Amino acid sequence: MISRTTIDNVFESARVEEVIGDFVQLKKSGSNFKGLSPFSDERTPSFMVSPVKQIWKDFSSGKGGNVVAFLMEHEHFTYPEAIKYLAKKYGVEIEETEQTNEQKEQADERESLYLVSEFAKNYFHNTLLKTEPGKAIGLSYFKERGFTDETIKKFELGYSLDQWEAFTAHAIQKGYKLEYLEKTGLSIVKEEKQFDRFKGRVMFPILSMSGRTLGFGGRILTSDKKAAKYLNSPESDIYHKSKVLYGIYQAKQSIAKEDNCYLVEGYTDVIQFNQTGIHNVVSSSGTALTSEQIRLVNRLTKNITVLFDGDAAGLRASLRGVDLILEQGMNVKICTFPEGEDPDSFAKNNSLEELTIYLEEKAQDFISFKASLLASDAKNDPIKKADTIREIMVSISKIPDVIKREVYIKECSRIMDISEEVLFNSLAQMLQKDKKDASRKTTTKQEAFQVIPSEKQNVKKVDALYELERKIIELLLLYGKEEEEFEDLILETNEKGEIAFKPETVKAKVFEKVYLDLQDDEIEFANDDFKALYFEIINKLNAEEPFQIETFINELQSDKASSVTDILMDEERYVLHDWEGKEIYVKEKKHTISQMVSETILNLRRYLVAQKINELSEEIKKQDADKREHSLQDIVDYITLKKVLSEKLNRVL
Incomplete structure (x- = not known):
């Protein structure tokens, strides 16, 4: 287990733009960086990195999150591996207990393949430098090629002994399963026998962009005409030769x-x-x-x-x-x-x-x-x-x-x-011709999966309540601690007996304004995910220490962190289109914080009032005359309230 202190130190040291910059070419775009998506084939940038919020968002695939989430998505790291990778990059000392053989066995299959490959790389490298056959045969060959000790170390070159099962036997002795030795192609298993694939070869480890060992290339040093001069690892769950580049x-x-x-x-x-x-x-x-x-x-x-x-x-x-x-x-x-x-x-x-x-x-x-x-x-x-x-x-x-x-x-x-x-x-x-060929292929695919449309296609409607609740979460995350002047609304009846709102200016922090307004109206979030997030954000904002988005995201569970990233980076989408380059200037949200908060809450109130009117309208159809009269009066009152809210909303807009 990696200690909490180590994890906190890693997040404090790591910079999302630097880490992602090792894998994706990023270009400055305002306060953010943008680049081509590493998760899809595209020619127009849809990948955005925010140094301020320490998060990233890929609009082409929908993926996003913090620096650890990127490594888990892109390099298929487990959470501990991502932390270790960042710790190594930023020189953070790791506090953890050593893995036992039992823990190695419990690792999932893909991870086991990585562990076996990493072990093999170290074994071959040590064999080259620290055994007599390794020095006499493998090291001599590399020296003849003119490679220096520094170069040999940099590329972690190695040697596989010219013995049938030297590596396989040693790996099994160290607790690595034959099943995974076979799946990586390091060992060949036939009936009850097993032997080393790279017997008597100098070894070239093939690494991923992040430095994980994926496979090997091995060169034979004898003049055996029956054996291939170069031999690569076979395809496996972690090694696909068409998707990797040596070096x-x-x-x-x-x-x-x-x-x-x-x-x-x-x-x-x-x-x-x-x-x-x-x-x-x-x-x-x-x-x-x-x-x-x-x-x-x-x-x-x-x-x-x-x-x-x-x-x-x-x-x-x-x-x-x-x-x-x-x-x-x-x-x-x-x-x-x-x-x-x-x-x-x-x-x-x-x-x-x-x-x-x-x-x-x-x-x-x-x-x-x-x-x-x-x-x-x-x-x-x-x-x-x-x-x-x-x-x-x-x-x-x-x-x-x-x-x-x-x-x-x-x-x-x-x-x-x-x-x-x-x-x-x-x-x-x-x-x-290319266009026709592409069209022909598309038509063939469509014919294979032809769907006969109905006369009236159902158009997906926007879920207004979902969008309003999502907007409240966004406002709290971005401006929760900001202090603003709000025009509060006091509900009263005027001299004519009509319902009206009396405006009253109050000064408050955004999160206080949102919390009190929702509490006064007894409004609860309909979306369970937003509801849980809302209370976590309010509690964090209510604490005395400064609220930092990157710290807050790092403390969330992965699914909640992903939701927060989606919300925060959605506002950055327009940056990808270079509006300013086309002389279209988007007004920054921070200039109208109080207006956005008021508008969102008013829209939520109006939506809920409209929903109540619909509910009463359905109920009235089933009621007798006495109850119907009372319900009609309720509907009239709610319609009046909705009208007042609409007038106020127009004024805000």
Whole structure:
């Protein structure tokens, strides 16, 4: 168990914008930050972070909460793991008792897979550095590659002994279940035998963006032609090779800082670049680039530079990945190395200055690179040249930004010596075809799940009472301790015997005004969640110490904290649309606090009065003549009251 003191210290130290900034590229937007949602595929920012309130909200998925909630949603941490991650990041000492074997067994399956993977990473690393075979074989190999002790430690490189079950037996002895060793792919189980998958290989741990161990890559050091040179962990609940990038954990901050990401193919390419001094580099680990991998980078930067080997046989096939990057609305450059060189060897044989200059000078815009590559094949063959232009236009058609498309068409026209008009016509045809294909797919799906609409479609009505109660919670959270002048209403009968309100100015704190008004009218919340929240907020505001929203949220249960976040961040939604950039200026709520409070309470009273009128109207149908007359008088009185409230509300508005 982690002590309460540790948890409080973590929340005091952690900054939500800094933590989320490690995973999502955030840009200043007024007093907040905004960025692309890490939970959905989007090109327009709908993700908002509030440093003042220390909360975040993703309007595309509906998720939100504090800094711990983000780590639990994004990294699938448990609550204790999120606290530990933040404690490590901010240097907070953790007070807790050590986990017993029994507690390890009680952890859920997904968590068990993470625990096993973390154990394996440490085991392989220690084997490399502290055993004779590890030093003689694994460490010697890494030293031959030119890796320093610091680099080996940074990437936590390891070695798996060339024995059938050295790791498996050791893990079981330490209390880890064979079931989870098999599910992570670390051990292979056949009938009654089990053995190590990565036997006799140097190990490259594959980490998530937050540093959790997901899987491994292992390179064999013998010349066994039957065994694969590189072997990756199989797919599991925690490792999906199409969704991870090797080196992203070490590179994320540098990618955001440099506003560019270098994409290479192999593990050693990443490591050698890092050792030379270029840290914003990741690898697709030898697999074909996927949309999910590109989106990982897209959260940190809009710019990718793809690095290819000088003699890459599959260079043309690799260009498919470039089209995927363009589809994500990102900017792509391509750089190739001299023949016989790859990123690993070139970085090893050159200084940081030489490597930096080479990358700056040789990186080409994708269209220039693709044109030169394909044009060399076409030469003087008109048909091949037409095919080349068509291939370039396919790439341009993937770009979602209209302005960028036009710029690239002009560039293609210049390089390939063809008129812009022809290229624009070709683009229009491609876009029209893509639109028809997409429409056809949508139609097919709709036909599969066709629903025959009724003659009168039921339109979902706004729940006025829900919205009013939600508004009261929002006002208390944002302005509960603010002191304002309110125009109080004293109900009285004038000389003509008519019901009227006499205005009277009073000075009070917002939470006092709300509480007394609701109590005077004997109004209770209809929504149970809001009711519970209301009393928690009132009690907190009534205490002598200052009311801090971030502290209050951190003390709430997760479901209540999520509700509070939804309420607080809803008012920030308009910031995403950049109204001020369009010369539309939204009036800040803090300028009309008393007006908002009065308006909300009056609306609530009017709603409840209208509800009472409806109830009496239904009851009167079932009553006899004597009771009916009395109920009619009640209805008249309530209608008069509703009219007075409406007049007062119009005055407030």
